[in-house]
Amino acid sequence: MERILNYTISAADEGMIVLDFLRKQGFSRHILTAMKADREALSLNGQKAGGRTVLSCGDHFRVRLLETVPADGILPTPLNIPVLYEDEDILVVNKPADMPVHPSLGNYTNTLANGVAAYLETKGESCPFRCINRLDRDTSGALILAKNALSAAILSVQMRNRQISRTYLAVVEGIPRQSGTISAPISRAADSVIERRIDFENGESAITHYQLLEVKNNHSLLEIHLETGRTHQIRVHMGYIGHPLPADYLYNPVYGTFKRQPLHSLQLKFCHPITGTPMCLMAPVPEDMSNAF
Template identity: 35%
Template sequence: MDPSAHTPAPLEAAIPFELAGKRLDAVLAQLFPDYSREHLKQWLKDGRVQVNGQVPKKPSEKVLGGEAVTLVPEPKQEVSAEAQLVPLDVVHEDAHVIVLNKPAGLVVHPGAGNPDNTVLNGLLYRWPELEQVPRAGIVHRLDKETTGLMVVAKTLQAQNHLVNQLQQHAVERVYDAIVQGELISGGTVEKNIGRHPKDRKRMAALEVGGKPAVSHYRVVERFRGFTHVKVKLETGRTHQIRVHMASIGYPLLGDPVYGGRLRIPRGMAPEFIDVLRSFKRQALHAGVLSFTHPATGEPVRFKAPMPDDMAAIIDVLRDDLDLAQAESSGEYDEWDYDDGIEVAWVGDDGQELSWE
């Protein structure tokens, strides 16, 4: 393949006079909205921007209006990963974006210990044109054992648009989680997240340092010793939900890194305990994803049902709760927990949850 085909042509624009007095980096963001501010700032530093034929000395320079601007974007880098046939559950596809429902056990991006057979490899196999988009269009990641929705951009413009939305906290991401412990009500966790000071493979909630992180959670259903919650992300730090919930004493069921020892309620039936112990991944599912479509400007929203393994855990916890209530009320002999009981998923205020 001809490498020159990846070199974008220079872009030219004239700075409107009404922008006189504005910072150059802010003006560039208006003139070239298809590129992120971070890319533009880096290209300024790299000398890829000229104003009236001269390379600006600093991004904060004030413009006068009427200047001729030339921008030479960084050449597109080919993705070095190999295209491989990896099954992908496509929830939505159009000319600009792809929405996937990722299963447990599938890594999003190649890395140490996972060199291939990732979502990225599968994307390149099914859409070879994604070789021209950084990271094959991947905008955000999910942990290997986390299931659910993620969006992929099919063009550089769509990718920049979606990355900007993420940075501005304009993308809605709501997760289902099963945590250890009985939460009384919802709340917000606002704790910085960074590398663990002693174990660099883990993340931690930090009093000093790290990056700001905010998670909002609501109680969906409460069981004996466990709670089904929905968590809405305001930021998207590595392992954010897992770290935040563990930091307040409610770690995710099955989390091998932050979960700690499994806490079994007193008197739970052995068959129920076996099911809980056999759940070997964090009980976390990205069930709702909404954003502004990068081409139409319209809001779009997608939902993915809870995977079977998490749904099975919910069923077991409901059965355990019903069995315990029947025993305590003396109705055990008349109760058959195979009949199934419908439980409405409502908030503490008795109203149906708006995040469903």
């Protein structure tokens, strides 16, 4: 796949060299290095350009971004993965519950990566699997995939700078306060490669905000906003305050109403990596959670 980007140079960028302009647009050092192999990568007003070429107001600057990352060998497998939004740069999907994101031991063809590969194949497209916000196997909801290296680089910076707003719905046991903020650092449990725990001495900062929405049968529906994005953050934090998610095989394997941890990535708000347009995408609430209330 290739991505053609066209820019009209503004007065604000008058006199800037091409390399500095590209860095300003979010091109990483890795992308710029990979572009050196493509002699047709840069053109200015229809003529070849180089990294030191000086830009003038009104110039038409064209960039060709070729896929340089080799195929990751993921086997395309048709799966039911609803698409919430798609364009040349991003693909936002509604990940079903009980679906791993990446292939692993015992999960070779049943993952989100397999399903996305099959979906793109039907469109005659192919690109490495670039996941921006990861979700646990049993967590459903909105998830962003980057379709080229530039969108991946820009979205990764947004995620690192906490510029991607994530809203979750969760069902927990018991009835917490009407609202609250949990600030408790999280680290990997010493005897597990998967499990996380609260660790005030060695853990990484983790902050979760929640709002109580509804109560039924001694279970509470919460709206949750993440300020940080640690592995298992919501699951660990809610257990820490005494209101764990039911049916959480790792932290609270109590099954009844739910067969999986009732956690759903409801909404993602971010700026489009290429156009800068504000985006707000929502994933419909799954039946197991909506039926419980």
